[in-house]
Amino acid sequence: MSSIRVLNVAEKPSVAKAVAGILSRQGGGGMRVREGRSRFNKIFEFSYTIRGQQCQMFFTSVTGHLMELDFDDRYRKWHSCDPLQLYHAPVVKYVPEDKLDIKRTLEEESRKCQWLVLWLDCDREGENIAFEVVEVCTQANRHLNVWRARFSALIDRDIRESVEALIRPNQLFADAVDVRQEIDLRIGASFTRFQTMLLKDAFHLDFAADNRNVVLSYGPCQFPTLGFIVERYWEIQSHEPEEFWTINCTHNSDEGIATFNWMRGHMFDYTCAVIIYEMCVQEPVATVTKVRQQEKLKYPPHPLSTIELEKRASRYFRISSEQTMKVAEDLYQAGFISYPRTETDCFSQRTDLRAIVQEQQGHPVWGSYAQRLLDPGEGLWRNPSGGGHDDKAHPPIHPTKFSGGESRWSQDHHRLYELVVRHFLACVSKPAVGAETTVEVDIAGESFSASGRVILEKNYLDVYRFESWGGSMIPTYTFGQQFAPTTLTLDSGVTRPPTLLSEADLLSCMDKAGIGTDATMHDHIKKLLDRCYATKDSNTRFSPTNLGEALVMGYDDMGYELWKPYLRAMMESDMKLVSMGAKRKAEVLETCLEQMKACFQDARSNKAKLFEAMEVFFERSGRSGALEQHTGGDIIRRCGVCQESDMVLRQKPDGNFMVGCLGFPQCRNAVWLPGSIAEAAVTTNTCSICTPGPVFMIQFKFRRLDIPHNYNVNHLGCIGGCDEILKQLVEICGTGSRNTSTTPARARGPTTTSSSNQQRNSRQVACTHCMQYGHSSNVCPSQISHSSSARSRDVSQQNGDSSVPCETCGTPCFSRTANTANNRGRKFYSCQSQGCNFFVWVDNLSNSNGGRRAERANARTGGRGRGGRSGRVNAADTTFVSATGDPVSGRRCFVCGDPSHFANVCPSRGI
DNA sequence: GCAAGGTC
Secondary structure, eight states, X not given: OOOEEEEEEESSHHHHXXXXXXXXXXXXXXXXXXXXXXXXXXXXXXXXXXXTEEEEEXXXXXXXXXXXXXXXXXXXXXXXXXXXXXXXXXXXXXXXXXXXXXXXXXXXXXXXXXXXXXXXXXXXXXXXXXXXXXXXXXHHOTTOEXXXXXXXXXXXXXXXXXXXXXXXXXXXXXXXXXXXXXXXXHHHHHHHHHHHHHHTTTBOOTTOSOGGGOOOOOOTTHHHHHHHHHHHHXXXXXXXXXXXXXXXXXXXXXXXXXXXXXXXXXXXXXXXXXXXXXXXXXXXXXXXXXXXXXXXXXXOOOOBOHHHHHHHHHHHHOOOHHHHHHHHHHHHHTTSBOXXXXXXXXXXXXXXXXXXXXXXXXXXXXXXXXXXXXXXXXXXXXXXXXXXXXXXXXXXXXXXSOOSOOTTOOHHHHHHHHHHHHHHXXXXXXXXXXXXXXXXXXXXXXXXXXXXXXXXXXGGGGTOTTOOOOOBOOOOOOTTOEEOOSEEEEEXXXXXOOOOEEHHXXXXXXXXXXXXXXXXXXXXXHHHHHTTSEEEOTTSEEEEOHXXXXXXXXXXXXXXXXXXXXXXXHHHHHHHHHHHTSSOXXXXXXXXXXXXXXXXXXXXXXXXXXXXXXXXXXXXXXXXOTTXXXXXXXXXXXXXXXXXXXXXXXXXXXXXXXXXXXTTTTOOOEEEOOTTEEEEEEEEEEOSSSSSSOOEEEEEEEOGGGSOTTSXXXXXXXTTTTOHHXXXXXXXXXXXXXXXTTSOOOOOGGGSOHXXXXXXXXXXXXXXXXXXXXXXXXXXXXXXXXXXXXXXXXXXXXXXXXXXXXXXXXXXXXXXXXXXXXXXXXXEEXXXXXXXXXXXXXXXXXXXXXXXXXXXXHHHHSXXXXXXXXXXXXXXXXXXXXXTSOEEOSSOOTTTOOTTSOGGGOGGGTO
């Protein structure tokens, strides 16, 4: 039987070498290596038998995608077409210049072979690359019999099994990637060209030495990444510190000090806190109600995936994700660590983990730990637990070769290799063991708890020096034991805003939202820095730049969530449907691109929003004619607002006329003219009424059909305030577009309400969440929790949205608003639980807060026990409110107002 | 000059 010549192609040279090595060993024969056209992609030759068929194997590789997608030549230049055309412009898939040598190798080898076996990674991208290879190879030899090998790890058994069970490549998987590529290209290019050409020359971009090189890119991954940064930044900006109160208790004994925390945590209502504090102070005896001793385990981390490597390198060493991937690639190329781009965080059963540990035994620092791991007497070994992710292509990142440190390594190389090794050793180690003691005490019905921990066995913590497990001792307590607290204090604090996102936080956000892949996330982060959309401080925390914030603000003001991850999530779910065969590629492409095109058109018609947002941060340069109303024009009069510049007549891009101050943006004085004007020209006539003069009159020509029939189409008018006809026509026609049913009149920025934006958008674009028309995605009923912006202007405090525990029975009470004749609009808390009659006006609570704070300060710093046993509050001046809502003075019951007792023993509570 | 995805 004659031998079949088989061309095998892997996704990267390392896989070609590894698989060829495994198969040639199994085939029993030797392996020959020869050069291909590309110096990176060698060709391995050996004999092998597939299902009884003698084969002559030729094994080579590509380097990732062989082809690129781009627009047809006619559309590649930025000014070659309207960016809107990019939604339909023809696209071509081609082999770029730097891949031509690989293409030639494939063509030459194909001609010699009968079979083609594709060894691309077993994911959607791999399947797509497979079809690129098929296209090149079958063009050279159309008789090729095409096969796909599916393997999950580069180990003997997997490879042998996959070659015995060859299948056909999966067109649906490849289709899904085609969809993604085309959508990314069209959206990215259209929005990038649009916003760059619109804004770059219109503003003094202070961060750029030369505006000509500035690209304001938009991408479905980079923008949501920027969105995470901006959103957190806005959250911090809009944070309003809120004061809260908590009760703390300490107890000194011969064995040491125990700190007991209030189990309610903290309270935002001072009155509530002080009442409870009073109760504790009245009966300052602590009774131990619970002593719990537990063994606690702290588990080692899961095996290392790319994202975890990036996050941990950032957290432990402050190395950027981009640098981490660079160094990891270096270490991988030199054979010290396994493939660094992997989602997998569990080891295959077949991996020889002990062999990997064995290699590390000689290391001067962690070698002795590796020895302990392998010693059964130590009992330190534990099979690693997986995190449940498996990309079926690569194992978790682990050391593949011992090194005591190479002389050419940088500090980052040393650190990353150490992290990979220590992480691996930790994974196969037992968890740390601790003994935790929790003590709960009761003071006047309030619960407090204290806990302490001692570490019994460090185990993996011995080698994983990056993690610690704080321990603290507490004295011994027994159930029922009573003691007098050493201190019992009512303390205040204020809520703090969240911190800026760290690189590890950002990677987590992206991972959770499915933005980017393990191999590209660091690229998206770097792109934000390169584009000057964000900056990173020395603590690896990200802030948006003015430019980044302005762009997000502009789209947010339009009512669009182009900066949120939902668009990507929708594309991802569509891709999945395509790969499963539930939706056709053409159908998904058509609907998605139609929607994005409508969105693009709408964004373009709302470009004033982007301008307004940019104007918040940047000076206008005056170089752009994009919004003509701000520059040039015939003079009407001197501006009465700034008294420095002239007011000029301008026609806006939408065809409408206005009179604006040349001092814009410093002076925003403007007169908006009726939308029914067809022509307007400044005359030499001056108004005899309006002052200060001269005010030049304008000859208007109105469109007949756009004004009532009793008005003349020709009108010599004045914008100085005297012209009643002009005023009436503004009233009748509005100052916006001619046809309000399709493009409603729109005032400038701040006066435009967000609801009018939403209405406008909803007419043209389907919601990106539910694909329904009639609303935009930021008000989608299916996504309400996503829809509110964190920006302060959008934050509204509504009735019933915050609660305080009822001071009588503890049930959460929500604020409500009175609707009675005397108290309409006044807020109150009223307990809704059955039989409880607690009631208080909110303004009574807040009005008396100032005095109470002073009083509290006095109680804590005055001679009344600061640091002593009882920081008792002087309630003599406190204004309490009775259940009827009437204020009562003095030390009286909070519930019924009776001065003979406090609320904690009020008869109305059945005590 | 534009995207994101492979990889060197």
